[in-house]
Amino acid sequence: MTLTELQRHLERRGLRTTQPRLRLLQFFSHTDGHFTPEEIAERFRLAGEPIPIATLYQNLRVFSEHGLIGEVIGHGGEVRYDTNLTPHSHLRCDHCSKLLDVFLSLPDLQPQGQGHDWTITGARVELQGICPDCQAIASPQLMPTLESD
Numbered sequence: 001m002t003l004t005e006l007q008r009h010l011e012r013r014g015l016r017t018t019q020p021r022l023r024l025l026q027f028f029s030h031t032d033g034h035f036t037p038e039e040i041a042e043r044f045r046l047a048g049e050p051i052p053i054a055t056l057y058q059n060l061r062v063f064s065e066h067g068l069i070g071e072v073i074g075h076g077g078e079v080r081y082d083t084n085l086t087p088h089s090h091l092r093c094d095h096c097s098k099l100l101d102v103f104l105s106l107p108d109l110q111p112q113g114q115g116h117d118w119t120i121t122g123a124r125v126e127l128q129g130i131c132p133d134c135q136a137i138a139s140p141q142l143m144p145t146l147e148s149d
Contacts (some may be wrong), residue, residue, distance in 0.1 A: 001029045013066045020055050025068065034080040034090075034099045035070050072099065086114035089125035102127065 001009070005015045006025050015021065027040065035043075037056055044051050048114045060081055070082035075097035082115060084101050091100040109123055110116070130138065 020051050021059055024059050028083045032083055034082050036078050036080055052112040091127045093134055094128050095130055099130050
C-alpha cells in the first residue's frame, strides 16, 4: 500500500493519521502472522525505527477496536495480533506454539440446551496438534495418539 492508501484506510475508519499509526499499518500490510506487542516492537527496533512501547500498545488497541487487526490468545495466554481479517481458525503446535491460519468448513452451529435461544454471530475455533517441524524432531513416545473408545 502506498502512503496515500494507508492514510485513506485510517480515515475511512475514522482514525487520525499519525506517523506511528502509518508505520504500524504499513508493517501489518506487509506482514502475515500473529505477533505480540514485544515482537512488533523488536522488529521496529531492529529496523532502526523504534516505537515507544506505550504508543505501540495504545495503537494496537485502537487498531483492534476499529477492525484493522484481530486478536488471538496465544499458548501462554498472551495477546497476539493477527493480520488476517478473513474468517478463519487457528492451528497451534503443542510443542513450539506456532500458530497457523486454517480455513475450516463448519456446520451451522446452534447451541443445544442452555443458550439455544442465542443468535450466534461468530465462532472461534483453535485446533491443537504438532507441526511437521516438531514431528521431525520429537521422539515417538512424545507424540499423542487419538484413540476411539
